[in-house]
Structures are given as C-alpha cells and as structure tokens.
Amino acid sequence: MNESAHLWLIPLFPFVGFLLNGILGSRLPRRLVSAIGVLAPLASFVLVLSDFGATIISAASSCRGCGQVTALALPAVESLSYPWLAIGALRVDFTFVLDQLSAVMLLVVTGVGFLIHVYSVGYMREDPGYARYFSFLNLFLFFMSVLVLAGNFLLMFVGWEGVGLASYLLIGFWFQRNSAADAGKKAFIVNRIGDFGFLIGIFLVLSTFGTLSFGGIAAHLSLEPALHGTVLTLICLCLLVGAAGKSAQLPLYIWLPDAMEGPTPVSALIHAATMVTAGVYMIARTHLLFDRAPIALWTVAIVGAATALFAATIGLVQNDIKRVLAYSTISQLGYMFLACGVAAYSAAIFHLVMHSFFKALLFLAAGSVIHAMGGEQDLRKMGGLRTKLPVTFWTMTAAVFAMAGFPPFAGFFSKDPILYAAFLDGTGGKLLWFVGLVTALLTSFYMFRLWYLTFLGEPRSETGHHHATPLSMLVPLVILAVLSVCGGWIGLDRFSAYLAPAASAHRPMPTGNPGLEFILSVAAVLVALEGWLIADKYYRRKTERPAQLAAALPTGYKLLLNKYYVDEIYGAVIVKPLFAFSKFVLGGVDLMLAGLAWLLAGIASLAGMILQRWQSGNLRSYAAWLAAGAAAVLLFLLLTGSPHAWSLPFFHSEAIFKVSHITVIQAGQAGH
Amino acid sequence: MSFLQHDVPLSWYLLLSAVLFCLGVVGFLIKRNLITVFMSIELMLNAVNLSFVTFAYQWHEVRGQIFVFFVMMVAAAEAAVGLAIIIAVFRARSTLAVDRIDLMKL
Numbered sequence: 001m002n003e004s005a006h007l008w009l010i011p012l013f014p015f016v017g018f019l020l021n022g023i024l025g026s027r028l029p030r031r032l033v034s035a036i037g038v039l040a041p042l043a044s045f046v047l048v049l050s051d052f053g054a055t056i057i058s059a060a061s062s063c064r065g066c067g068q069v070t071a072l073a074l075p076a077v078e079s080l081s082y083p084w085l086a087i088g089a090l091r092v093d094f095t096f097v098l099d100q101l102s103a104v105m106l107l108v109v110t111g112v113g114f115l116i117h118v119y120s121v122g123y124m125r126e127d128p129g130y131a132r133y134f135s136f137l138n139l140f141l142f143f144m145s146v147l148v149l150a151g152n153f154l155l156m157f158v159g160w161e162g163v164g165l166a167s168y169l170l171i172g173f174w175f176q177r178n179s180a181a182d183a184g185k186k187a188f189i190v191n192r193i194g195d196f197g198f199l200i201g202i203f204l205v206l207s208t209f210g211t212l213s214f215g216g217i218a219a220h221l222s223l224e225p226a227l228h229g230t231v232l233t234l235i236c237l238c239l240l241v242g243a244a245g246k247s248a249q250l251p252l253y254i255w256l257p258d259a260m261e262g263p264t265p266v267s268a269l270i271h272a273a274t275m276v277t278a279g280v281y282m283i284a285r286t287h288l289l290f291d292r293a294p295i296a297l298w299t300v301a302i303v304g305a306a307t308a309l310f311a312a313t314i315g316l317v318q319n320d321i322k323r324v325l326a327y328s329t330i331s332q333l334g335y336m337f338l339a340c341g342v343a344a345y346s347a348a349i350f351h352l353v354m355h356s357f358f359k360a361l362l363f364l365a366a367g368s369v370i371h372a373m374g375g376e377q378d379l380r381k382m383g384g385l386r387t388k389l390p391v392t393f394w395t396m397t398a399a400v401f402a403m404a405g406f407p408p409f410a411g412f413f414s415k416d417p418i419l420y421a422a423f424l425d426g427t428g429g430k431l432l433w434f435v436g437l438v439t440a441l442l443t444s445f446y447m448f449r450l451w452y453l454t455f456l457g458e459p460r461s462e463t464g465h466h467h468a469t470p471l472s473m474l475v476p477l478v479i480l481a482v483l484s485v486c487g488g489w490i491g492l493d494r495f496s497a498y499l500a501p502a503a504s505a506h507r508p509m510p511t512g513n514p515g516l517e518f519i520l521s522v523a524a525v526l527v528a529l530e531g532w533l534i535a536d537k538y539y540r541r542k543t544e545r546p547a548q549l550a551a552a553l554p555t556g557y558k559l560l561l562n563k564y565y566v567d568e569i570y571g572a573v574i575v576k577p578l579f580a581f582s583k584f585v586l587g588g589v590d591l592m593l594a595g596l597a598w599l600l601a602g603i604a605s606l607a608g609m610i611l612q613r614w615q616s617g618n619l620r621s622y623a624a625w626l627a628a629g630a631a632a633v634l635l636f637l638l639l640t641g642s643p644h645a646w647s648l649p650f651f652h653s654e655a656i657f658k659v660s661h662i663t664v665i666q667a668g669q670a671g672h
Numbered sequence: 673m674s675f676l677q678h679d680v681p682l683s684w685y686l687l688l689s690a691v692l693f694c695l696g697v698v699g700f701l702i703k704r705n706l707i708t709v710f711m712s713i714e715l716m717l718n719a720v721n722l723s724f725v726t727f728a729y730q731w732h733e734v735r736g737q738i739f740v741f742f743v744m745m746v747a748a749a750e751a752a753v754g755l756a757i758i759i760a761v762f763r764a765r766s767t768l769a770v771d772r773i774d775l776m777k778l
Contacts, residue, residue, distance in 0.1 A: 617774070618771075618774075619770065619774060620700075620701050620702075620770070623700060623701055624701050627697050627701070
C-alpha cells in the first residue's frame with residue numbers, strides 16, 4: 001500500500017500555506033489568513049494521523065500474527081523518480097521515509113504545531129504582521145516535516161537549515177525591537193556553529209560509507225558487524241555538535257533563552273514541537289552509528305547530564321516567566337540527551353513527546369498570563385492570578401505537575417525510565433543517575449516557584465489590567481492539559497515496542513529488575529515532592545526567605561542570576577577576539593585589496609577620460625579621423641610594403657602586370 | 673587621343689585626381705553649409721572617376737570606364753535624393769549649417 005502514502009503531501013500543505021499567506025496574506029481578510037494558516041497544519045496532521053493509525057493497526061495485527069496487514073508497510077519509502085544529485089557514484093534523491101520514529105515525530109510536529117497555530121489566532125489577533133506571522137509559522141512546520149521525513153542526510157540538512165531560518169525569522173519577528181533582532185541573529189549564528197559540525201559529520205559519512213541515505217548506511221553497517229573505530233566516533237562527535245546546536249545543549253545552548261524575544265506561541269513552537277527536538281531526533285535517527293561509537297555515546301550522556309543540571313540551576317533564580325521555562329527546556333533536553341547517551345532512544349523520544357505536551361502547554365499558559373497582565377513577564381510582579389485566570393491556572397497546574405514528575409502525570413512516565421536507564425548503564429551510570437535526580441529536585445523546585453509566584457498569594461502589582469482570554473487560546477490549553485495528564489498512560493513499554501523497528505539500540509542493553517525500577521521511581525517522586533515542599537516553604541509560608549538566602553550567599557546568587565556569566569565569557573573569549581580580527585582584516589587587508597582595486601579602476605577611468613575626447617559627437621571630426629586613418633594606412637603601405645604585396649585584385653599576378661605594361665607601351669607606339 | 677599621351681603625362685592626371693580629391697575632403701571637413709558639403713562629396717566622386725578613366729585608358733581596361741558610369745549613376749541618384757533632403761531640412765530648420773542639425777529630433 002506504499003502507493004497510497006503520498007508522504008510528500010505532508011510537507012506540501014504547510015508550504016502552500018506559507019506561499020499563500022506570504023505572498024497574498026497582506027491583501028487577504030484576516031479570517032482567511034487564519035483559515036489558511038490553521039488548516040495547513042491541520043491537513044498535514046490528519047494525513048499523518050491516517051498513516052499513523054494505519055501503522056498502529058499494522059503493528060497490532062502483525063503482533064497477533066493474523067497476517068492481514070492492510071495498512072502501510074513500514075518503513076514506507078517514497079522518492080521522486082528524478083534524482084536530485086548525481087555526481088559520479090554519489091546519488092542523492094528526494095526521499096521521504098515514514099517509519100515508526102518519523103511517524104511519532106510528525107504526529108508531535110503537526111499535532112502540537114496545529115494547537116499552537118490555533119492559539120496564535122487569539123494571541124496575535126491585534127498584531128499588524130498577522131499574515132507574515134502565519135506564513136513563517138507554516139514555513140517552520142514545512143521545514144520541520146522535511147527534516148523528519150528525510151530519508152538521507154542531505155535532505156535532512158535542508159530541513160535542518162530551513163528550521164534555523166524559520167526560527168531566525170520568528171524570533172526576530174518583532175524586528176523593530178533591537179533585542180528581538182539581536183536574538184534572531186544570535187540564534188542563527190550559534191546554530192551555524194552546530195550546523196558546521198553537522199556538515200563535517202555528513203562529509204565524513206559520505207567518505208566512509210559512500211552514501212548519504214539512512215537505509216544505505218544501515219545496510220552497510222549490518223554487512224560489517226565488526227566496523228568500529230575512530231572514524232565512527234569522529235562522525236558521531238560531529239553529529240553531536242550539530243545536535244547540541246539545534247537542541248540547545250552545552251556549550252551551544254545560549255541562543256535558546258534569548259529566543260524568548262519572539263512572540264510566546266513561537267517560543268512554544270520552538271521549545272515543544274519543532275527545532276529543539278531536531279537534535280534529539282537526529283541522534284535517534286542515526287543511532288546505528290552511535291551504537292558503534294561508545295565514546296561518542298558516552299559524550300552524549302555527559303553533555304546531556306551536564307546541561308540538565310547546569311540549566312536547572314540557572315532556572316532557580318530567573319525572574320522572567322519565559323526565561324524560567326527556557327532554562328527548563330534546556331534542562332529537559334539534557335534529559336533526552338542523557339537517555340540517548342545510555343542508548344535508551346525510545347525513552348528519549350518518549351520524553352520528547354511528553355515534554356512537547358507539557359512544555360507547549362506551559363508556554364501557551366505563560367502566554368495567556370502575559371496576555372492577561374498586559375505584557376508583563378516579571379514573576380515578581382505577578383501573583384494571585386488563580387481566581388482571575390481559572391482555566392490557565394488549572395491547565396498550568398497540570399503542566400507543572402507533569403514537569404515535576406508526579407504520577408500519574410506525563411512527566412513521571414517519561415522521566416523515570418530515563419533515570420532508570422542511566423542507573424543501569426555501566427560504570428558511570430550511577431553518577432549520571434545522581435545528576436539526573438538532583439536535576440529532578442531542582443526542576444520540581446523552580447516549577448513550583450513559578451507556580452506560586454504566578455498564581456498564588458496576593459497580586460504584587462496593579463499594572464495588570466486583566467484581558468479576557470479568547471476561546472481560541474483556551475481550547476489548545478485544555479487539549480494540551482489533557483494530554484499532559486493522560487499522555488503518559490501509553491506507557492513506555494508499549495511505546496518502545498512500537499518504536500522498536502526504528503529506534504531500538506543495536507547493542508546489548510543492561511537488564512534490571514522491576515523492584516529496582518520501583519525503588520528508583522519512589523526516590524524520584526520523593527525528590528520531586530521535596531522540591532515542591534521547599535518551594536512551598538519559600539514562596540508561600542515564608543516569603544522573606546528567598547531574599548535572605550540571596551543576601552546570605554551573594555556570590556552564588558549573582559552567579560546564577562547572571563547565568564554563570566556564560567554570555568559574557570563567550571563575549572570576551574570568542575566574540576571580542578573575532579571582532580578585533582575582523583576589524584584588523586577590514587582595516588589592513590581589506591584596505592590593501594580595496595586600494596589595489598581602486599588603482600586598477602583609476603587606470604581604466606583615466607584611460608577613459610583621455611579616449612572620450614574622440615567621441616566628441618562632432619560629425620566632421622569623425623570624418624577627419626576617418627580621412628586621417630585612411631591616409632595613415634596609405635602612407636604605411638607606401639613606406640613599408642612592396643607594390644606587389646598590396647597589388648589590387650585586378651592584377652592577378654605580376655605576369656599580367658608586366659604583360660599589360662608591355663601591351664600599353666606597344667599600343668602607345670602603335671597609336672603614334 | 674594623341675595629346676593625352678604626348679602632351680600630358682599620365683601622372684598629371686593622377687595628380688589632378690588627387691588634388692581634386694583632397695579639395696573634396698577638405699571642403700567636406702571645413703565647410704558648414706550643407707550644400708557645400710554635398711558638393712565636396714561630388715567633387716571626391718569625380719576625382720575618383722578621373723583616376724578610373726585614367727587607369728582604364730592606361731591599361732586598356734573597359735571595366736574602369738564602366739565603373740565610372742556606375743559612380744555617375746549613383747552620384748546622380750544621390751544628388752536627387754540629397755537635394756530633396758536638403759530642401760526638407762531647410763524648410764524644417766531654416767538653416768543649413770551642419771553643426772546645427774546634428775540632432776535627429778527637432
């Protein structure tokens with residue numbers, strides 16, 4: 001049934017939406033713009049859902065062994081018959097592959113993406129760039145679905161870069177504000193560094209395997225079970241650099257907090273459905289390579305754990321509601337990397353899906369809060385919003401509990417398997433588990449801090465004139481809240497079984513026992529509870545304590561508040577020397593080159609100035625030059641040439657000349 | 673025919689032709705009046721005709737003489753068309769100074 005797949009339609013819908021809204025949007029009525037913008041991802045979502053449902057049925061029916069597989073055979077591969085690139089032995093096609101992994105990812109991308117589109121209709125209602133906003137949003141989904149569906153590295157890279165472009169456009173959406181324009185540029189440039197690593201990785205893959213298609217690489221690897229070594233490690237480390245750039249891991253995470261400058265639904269889209277998930281997805285997609293490169297895998301785990309802890313500590317003290325969420329995203333992505341690093345790919349993807357539910361919800365709810373507060377984002381000025389925004393409060397509560405990892409919310413089901421897998425993993429696994437556990441404590445603390453500061457207590461500012469929240473903003477909140485509560489009930493086991501053909505580790509996995517898993521779960525929940533209690537104590541019962549603590553530990557507090565001064569360090573260590581070097585190049589080398597160019601241009605223009613005298617426009621001067629030229633040619637021939645060399649065509653040869661000469665003389669004498 | 677050969681050498685004809693041609697060139701270059709310029713062109717054509725005839729006689733080549741007829745024919749046609757143009761120009765511009773009528777547009 002592969003012919004009924006029509007995978008290319010999935011990215012096509014958002015692309016058409018992008019074109020329509022991008023080209024005609026400003027002339028269309030606002031309702032039509034919203035309709036196009038919202039229907040495009042919906043159409044893709046329905047398409048994915050139909051394919052996805054079919055795969056579920058096929059998986060189920062093949063499990064029972066009834067053999068009546070009427071659905072899509074996975075992986076469904078679809079490529080355009082026309083080769084994209086054919087250079088020598090290398091052939092790259094437009095190949096779309098739908099397997100279990102990309103189906104799940106697409107479901108998240110288009111599903112959560114669709115909800116965010118719906119939310120945007122209400123949130124961006126009064127923005128003058130309404131059509132532009134929706135066209136960029138659709139572009140984002142287009143590139144993301146290309147990335148996810150890509151069947152080879154090159155097409156994935158196209159989507160990868162496109163996502164970067166779309167994020168740049170959306171983060172800098174309010175480009176009139178300098179900070180927004182700068183944040184867009186920062187995101188783009190930092191992503192470029194990651195893309196560089198990714199590109200080098202792709203080149204290495206090409207030189208090692210001679211092909212870029214994932215299927216080809218998998219076949220190659222299965223033919224050579226002994227293939228290990230430095231090249232694979234190098235490839236994986238390069239890919240890790242790319243993934244770290246896109247998924248905001250240490251040391252390339254710095255763009256994500258600044259990405260808050262975009263409209264809040266964009267933050268939700270970047271943090272939940274698209275963009276940052278790309279790195280995790282890429283590692284899961286290329287896990288066959290990572291499985292053969294234990295050092296690289298180990299690096300992934302360390303980077304993930306370090307990022308999780310690092311970002312969580314910063315998140316403790318931030319005062320901007322969106323910044324807290326941004327650091328929590330980085331921290332949660334660290335969990336996903338940690339899971340990838342211990343080869344628990346399906347756990348990583350499961351957490352990715354659950355995280356996309358509650359993180360999208362958190363951002364959309366935060367957007368609703370900001371909307372109601374009239375643009376205020378400072379947590380210290382909020383408070384007491386529980387009664388004023390009941391729907392937002394309850395949905396956000398679900399998200400906070402999910403994020404903190406309380407059962408039966410989604411985060412519990414996805415976070416615990418990661419910690420469990422880390423605990424089981426080899427020698428350093430216990431350390432990774434411990435870091436993960438500490439992070440869970442911090443996560444729980446800062447999420448409840450945000451919750452208390454926003455919704456409970458007394459209102460701390462009078463500036464907020466409370467807008468009513470439109471229905472288009474509330475419905476996505478409720479849907480996402482339901483998913484955040486119930487999403488985890490799928491259970492990792494069923495999820496892993498479904499994903500197994502596409503993302504199960506090809507290396508021996510350590511086996512644990514249910515008792516250990518239960519104990520670890522209890523530990524994680526207790527830790528989350530502890531985080532809640534601390535937050536409760538600090539922000540409800542003894543609200544003066546945080547300030548006292550900050551005063552008692554000024555260095556530590558300042559360090560965290562200023563995000564470990566990472567931006568400043570990068571500025572001093574990388575940006576400034578680069579800037580100085582650029583200035584030197586501009587002042588020295590560039591001036592020299594420019595001088596050379598000016599010299600050449602000067603010669604040409606001087607020659608032109610002299611020669612233009614000839615072009616006087618005076619007819620008689622032209623005639624004079626013509627006559628002078630003719631005279632000069634004549635003179636030249638007279639002085640240099642022998643008469644025979646330029647004899648006229650009349651005289652075919654010297655003989656005729658002589659003969660006729662004689663004849664003339666004879667004739668003359670005869671006439672006489 | 674005899675006076676051609678004995679009284680006047682061949683080179684004199686050629687010299688006369690050259691002098692006439694140069695007069696034509698100079699007239700073409702320095703005169704402002706369109707009619708004079710036109711006459712200078714005719715002068716050059718006739719100077720060339722003279723050398724054609726001279727050489728034709730010298731080499732007993734009839735082709736040179738035929739060429740002269742062609743040149744005269746073209747010159748006559750040119751005179752007819754050219755004079756008509758000159759009259760039209762004068763009517764339009766009320767001047768025949770070549771420097772003043774160097775634009776196609778009025």
